Amino acid sequence: MHSTGLNTNQIMRQVIYALVLGVSVSYVFFGWGVIIQILLGVTSALVVESVILAVRGRQILDSISDGSAALTAILLAISIPAIAPWWVVVVGVAFAIVFGKQLYGGLGNNPFNPAMLGYAFLLISYPLQMTTWPIDFLSFSQASEVVFNLLNFDGLSGATRLDDVKTNLSLGNDLSTLHLHSVSQAWINIGFLLGGIYLLARKIIAWHIPLAFLLGIVIMALLISIFDSQQHLPAQNHLILGGTMLGAFFIATDPVSASTTPKGRLIYGFLIGVLVVIIRTYGNYPEGIAFAVLLMNMTVPLIDYYTQPKVFGR
């Protein structure tokens, strides 16, 4: 006897629907590159997943249709720059699906968030391609020419917003002179925030991780700014820059690799937030969500073990 609530496939689809708003905003600012990356990612995810399922001698159609591979691909594709060469997303997705998920036994058995594993892999391997974002809206033909290496993209791109901030801060420039409120990033974050609120309302994700995550970011950013307010980003900027909202509602909440107990989820989310700010501030990479999530994935068994809820009569 089962409830008539959402099943696993429907949950995956709902998460994909919730991403639509953020992706649309992203499209408005960066153009067709965003869509091309997603299509490339999803296609390669389905191909790679089918091949490895065949190698493992599993039912291909049942597993493909659960939507988890597509979701991983979309999350990775929207995390990488819209004008990255086509092979970046293909390699990243293949790594995520093969090493991040299937080698552990497929859906439900992976200790790490596959999309973030793919992202970290790409960031380490191809730092240049992973940090160059378009500075303007690109039409379909422009975007496809750039992505498929037919056009030199020098004139169309710049460093990521967070990278920019960091470089300027390290050069000793005053924060106030910088155009900090990068409009595009703020709007994209709002898009993902609304998508996240939709997931909360549909009870597809629990509030614990996103809230603790954002709280972790704010508290850590405040702590750092107490000591050095001139050299570092204020808390409110941390919230609307980079992949904060995507991370809070769509990445840290991946149920498979996250903590599962109510208390554990609070600890898990909070520490990811703290790590994100630390990596953004002191790390070599502009964005810290992938590394923060992966680091905390490792601690999940420990957190879960020590945060077991009280059992009736014990």
Add this chain to the structure above:
Amino acid sequence: MLNFEFPGGIKIDNPYPIERVEIIQAPLPTSVVLPLQQRIGEEAKPCVKVGDRVLTGQVIAQTEDAFCVPIHASISGTVSAIDKQLIPHKSGLKSTCISIDSDGKDEWISEQGCGQDFLHCDRQTMIDYIQKSGIVGLGGAGFPSHTKLSKAFDCHTLIINGTECEPGIMCDDALMQHHAREVIRGVEILLHITGAQKAIIAIEDDKHEAYQSLLMFNHNARISIQQLPTKYTSGAEKLLIKALLSIEIPSGGFAADSGVVCQNVSSTKAIYDAVIDQRPLVSRIVTVTGNALSPINVEVRLGASFEHIINLTDVNNKAHDYRMGGMMMGVDIDTIHMPICKITNCIFVNNKTQKHIAQECIRCNSCNPVCPIGLLPQQLYWHAKSENVEKCIDYSLMDCIECACCSYVCPSHIDLVSYFSFAKALCKKQTAEQHKIDIARERFEFREYRLERNKQERAEMMAAKKQALKEKMAKDKDKNQEQKDKIAQAMARVKKSKEDNA
């Protein structure tokens, strides 16, 4: 302030509600099959032979196990067979049963109970009547009532469970609506037996008619009728106690240890029959429900086949899925040619559907918030699947009440509770084996110790003997010397006197 709540659980409405809850009397079955194995304890031994004529209510099988109750003929007629037959159990195994062919007369054996004026009887007499009449928990657990009652010495509160354990089942609702007087009298008997100061009849707030009719017949100040929010698993004894009294029975403990006794409302009515008239339990009310028919509640003789009462409904003639017990904790069955027994509270007849295929667990943890015990089903599933008994016990598997709330909400349609009952059996087996190993080891160690001790004792004894011998010898030597001295002295004296004389 009590909020009549416990954690977890799910609000599930009756999937097939009916306008008016009536009790239909099923016609006398032409034959009955009565299993000798009861829910708990050893198999009863038949005290009739094939060909014997039996009366309704006559004891046909007895057991010496004080835990068990005798088995009564549920119709009058002739014993037609004593052999192995399919019984309604999740194992799907056969077990020894007594079959009786009806003579259509339904002649009762004549017995006398305490009578309507029961207050002059002492508690042991009443408990004896309850045992002799074969009363067990009719809610589904089948725990013998007399065992529970004879433990209840220092009891302050009596709880009558009228919460109807699972959505869809209406037999207790029907009983409370139509036998409210007997229920209230039954509660008075139980108050007398247990010596409790107060009794609470717990009833879910969606059963208005039952609540009203109980209120109408209750004139006893010690009995209160308490409505509870309708939520699945509120029928579980420990959770009900928690909701009503805010007492949390410790894990592994019994309600009686905390001064509470729980009885099902149908059992209470059966206890009334047993004590007043010494009328044995030969029938029960069964809900027949599902989407293939209009649900009914039937009072039917025990041992009649499932088919016998399903035929009383307007069941359609499509292919069906059958299930006995509730929609949550029940068991899917392949055949309806099985006898109704004391714990058969409900039969589901549904149009055949495709079963959901289970997917992988995505650790979404939907299962934890609905677990009334506060377990982590998703982690237990992981450990149960890998048969890691130690981890299962670590995560309190043995506290699982198998209510199936987790299976119900699982988006991957994993039948979690099946994994848990399997792992529980595994744990029990391993614990039993470990116990045996421990005993063997203890015995071995004691033997070693005993041999060692014997050896030492013998050595000590030898040493002591040796010592004693030595001492004795030394003493003897001294004595000899003394004697020698004496002799010498005597000789000297003799010599002297001789010399003197000479």
